[in-house]
Amino acid sequence: MSEDHYTMPDLTKKVDRRADGRMEICDDVIIYDNYCAEEITTPNMAENGTQDQQQSVSVSECQTAIPQSISPRKRDLLGSAAVFLGFLCLFLLILVIALLVLVVLGKKGWTAERNQLHVEKVDLLAERETLLRSNADMKTLNANLTEKSEKLQQQIDATLCCPAEWTLFGQSCYFKLALKRNWEQSKAFCETRSANLVIISNKEEQEFVNSFRLRVWIGLTDRQKNRVWKWVNGSVATTKFWMPRMPKRNGDCVSTFPGNSKFTNWKNINCNEKHYFICQKTLRKD
Structure with a gap:
């Protein structure tokens, strides 16, 4: 058998199988890179006598993917x-x-x-x-x-000593006359004994005066100025124990009414009325 059958085929040629089993090589055809030249086998004429048993070039088997190299840009991105x-x-x-x-x-x-x-x-x-x-x-x-x-x-x-018939309470002496006088007469009687009509300045004195259980004059009046209530010593009254709806318009002098509550029993009345009264004398230590 001739050695020409075993020579390496030129891969730059195109191999074509004809109808009669013969192959032709064309000079104007280029084999591309995606074909595997190594897998092209030459026909073994010695072992296979017939043309049907000759091995042909398998295009699908030769079209293997050649791994492509990574680009520099991708390598930079991966490194970053x-x-x-x-x-x-x-x-x-x-x-x-x-x-x-x-x-x-x-x-x-x-x-x-x-x-x-x-x-x-x-x-x-x-x-x-x-x-x-x-x-x-x-x-x-x-x-x-x-x-x-x-x-x-x-x-x-x-x-401290109080005169006879006078009652000691706190640091004052008190005297009650068993005769009735109008307000002005009562005031004058007390002054002749170096005393004043009683001046009530706190709750204790109010309770003490009520303990006599009599309607008595006290030293409170608005004679100098209407509706301005002052004590006989000239001081303005700050502590007051008026009855409800008192003081009224008429009446310039004040007396107590023991029948009412002990802290709401003052009433302003006509100064010419006659009532009992209480004198008060402040004691001083000798």
Whole structure:
């Protein structure tokens, strides 16, 4: 058999199988890169005598994909991504470490603050106990001073003397005449005895005057100026015990009505009416 059958075919030629089994090679055809020249087999005429058993070129088997190389741009992008991921991991690691440090420092700070608050609480409790003891001492001192004041007042009262038929109350002497006079006559009678018609300046005196259970003149009038109520010593009345709907328009002098409530029994009436009266004399220590 001729050696021409075993020579390497020229891959720049186009091989064509004719109808009679013969192959033709065309000079004007180029074999492209996506065909595998190594897989083209020559017909083995020695082993296979017939033309049907000759191996043909398998185009589908030769069209294998040749891996293409990665472009420089893609390599740069991949490198940048890798660097970014590295920095991101490093940043996350630093962040985790910082958070751990903050947690540890925070716990220490909370512990120190709690200890400080506990110390302040203990100090406040001790101060409270001190204040309570001081308050108890002040109460005891106040009780002692009150007791001494009462004893002193009793001693003062014992040294004060009221004239015969006069009643001592507080630091004043009071006299009730068993005769009725008008307001002006009552005022004059008291003045002849170095006293005044009674001046009521507080609730205690109001209760004392009511204890006589009589309708009496008191030293209150608006004769100088209408609706301006003044005591016989010239002072304006600040403490008042008027009956309901009093004072009325008419009546310049005031008397008590013991039948009403003891703190609402003043009534302004005509000064010419005749009633009992009470004189008041303020005592002075000799």
